[in-house]
Amino acid sequence: MSGFDITKIEQQVEEQIKYCTAELFAARGNLGHKANDPIFIVGLPRAGSTLLEQILASHSQVDGTMELHNILGLASRLKGRQPSTKESQYPKNLNEINPEYFQRFGQQFINETQTYREQAPLFIDKMPNNFLHIGLIKLILPNAKIIDARRSPMACCFSGFKQLFAQGQDFSYNLEDIGRYYNAYLKLMAHWEKVLPGFVLTVNHEDVVENLETQVRRMLDFCGIDFEQSCLDFHKTKRTIKTPSSEQVRQPIYKSATEQWRHFEQYLTPLKKY
Numbered sequence: 001m002s003g004f005d006i007t008k009i010e011q012q013v014e015e016q017i018k019y020c021t022a023e024l025f026a027a028r029g030n031l032g033h034k035a036n037d038p039i040f041i042v043g044l045p046r047a048g049s050t051l052l053e054q055i056l057a058s059h060s061q062v063d064g065t066m067e068l069h070n071i072l073g074l075a076s077r078l079k080g081r082q083p084s085t086k087e088s089q090y091p092k093n094l095n096e097i098n099p100e101y102f103q104r105f106g107q108q109f110i111n112e113t114q115t116y117r118e119q120a121p122l123f124i125d126k127m128p129n130n131f132l133h134i135g136l137i138k139l140i141l142p143n144a145k146i147i148d149a150r151r152s153p154m155a156c157c158f159s160g161f162k163q164l165f166a167q168g169q170d171f172s173y174n175l176e177d178i179g180r181y182y183n184a185y186l187k188l189m190a191h192w193e194k195v196l197p198g199f200v201l202t203v204n205h206e207d208v209v210e211n212l213e214t215q216v217r218r219m220l221d222f223c224g225i226d227f228e229q230s231c232l233d234f235h236k237t238k239r240t241i242k243t244p245s246s247e248q249v250r251q252p253i254y255k256s257a258t259e260q261w262r263h264f265e266q267y268l269t270p271l272k273k274y
Contacts, residue, residue, distance in 0.1 A: 006177045012132060013184045019091045020135035022195040028139055029196075031099050033106025036143040038113075039124045039223055040071075042131040044185060047156050048205035049149035051234075053126045055216055056223070058230045058237040063123040065116035070109050071125070074140075075133050094139060106140035122223065131185060134192045138199060145223050148189055151205040153182055 039056065041049045057064025078090035078097075117123045128149075130137065137144055150156075192200055201222045208215045216231045230237065 004174075004177065006180045009181060010184050013188045015088075016091055016132065016135060016188055017191045019094060020191075020195065024095055024135070025138060025195060028094070028099060028102065030142050031102040032138075032140040032142045033103050033110060034143055035106065035110050035141065036145075036224075037110060037122055038141055038144045039122055040130055040134075040137060040144060040146045041124060041126045041128075041149055042134070042146060042200075043128050043149035044151070044156055044182060045128055047128070047149045047151040048203075048208060049126055049128055051205070051208065052147060052149050052203060052219065053124050054237060055231050055234045056124055056219060058234045059220070059225060059228050060230070061120050061122055061225045062223075063117045063120040065113070065123055065125060067127040068113055068116065068125040069127065070112055071130050071133050071137060072127065074105060074109070075136060078136075091135060094135065102139045109140060122225070131189060134196070134200065138196055146200045147219060147222070148200050148202045149205065150189075150202055153179075155205075156182065 039062065041052055041056075043049050053064050056062045075090060078093060080089040080093070113123065113125070131148065134146060137146065189200070189202075201219065203215055203219060213232060217227055220227055220231065
């Protein structure tokens with residue numbers, strides 16, 4: 001047993017919504033490090049994030065790295081604990097900590113991730129769980145780009161359920177947990193769009209499959225870089241990929257997986273109710 005409790009994720013989402021307000025970003029949203037190097041790809045596992053990373057990393061101005069743990073590590077450090085209540089201080093303390101820390105945290109992120117980069121001016125952090133901390137990213141790196149890799153609920157959740165992850169995705173072992181996790185993710189992403197309009201670009205996997213070039217151009221425009229044909233020919237790009245989708249992104253786009261869940265629909269009732 002993993003000991004995973006979905007209610008803790010739902011509570012995290014509620015706390016982000018409560019404390020990461022429009023007022024917070026109006027007051028503190030431009031204090032961080034001004035580097036525009038990072039491109040964060042967030043979302044749920046098996047939502048197409050590795051494909052988006054491969055497309056962008058095929059561009060001459062972008063380095064692909066891996067699922068970096070730096071933002072999660074910073075969030076963990078900020079949690080602290082009140083000795084009397086043992087309550088987490090993060091994200092409430094984003095309204096309270098020394099404003100100078102945001103620039104320092106952003107610089108620290110750039111410094112720590114340098115070892116994963118090559119020579120391109122931009123680089124990708126593909127940690128999907130960073131969707132929980134988009135407010136923190138905005139505060140420490142206000143010029144970062146964030147892309148939300150989104151996939152239709154049943155296809156995404158089924159694909160996550162049938163994949164045995166090495167670590168870090170404990171919600172994926174139970175259909176009800178996956179359904180609740182997906183809904184919590186949607187709720188929080190809607191909040192980020194409300195309080196940080198335009199900061200996140202949503203890219204639907206189904207749209208990428210249907211019209212690759214249109215979505216590639218959307219992403220490149222969002223990242224402020226020119227179109228390159230290599231992004232359409234992403235499957236020819238040679239680079240190390242350490243996710244379950246590593247072989248899929250070495251092939252051209254195909255549609256066969258989008259409705260795969262329907263073959264198992266009769267077993268997915270606990271998921272469908274969410």
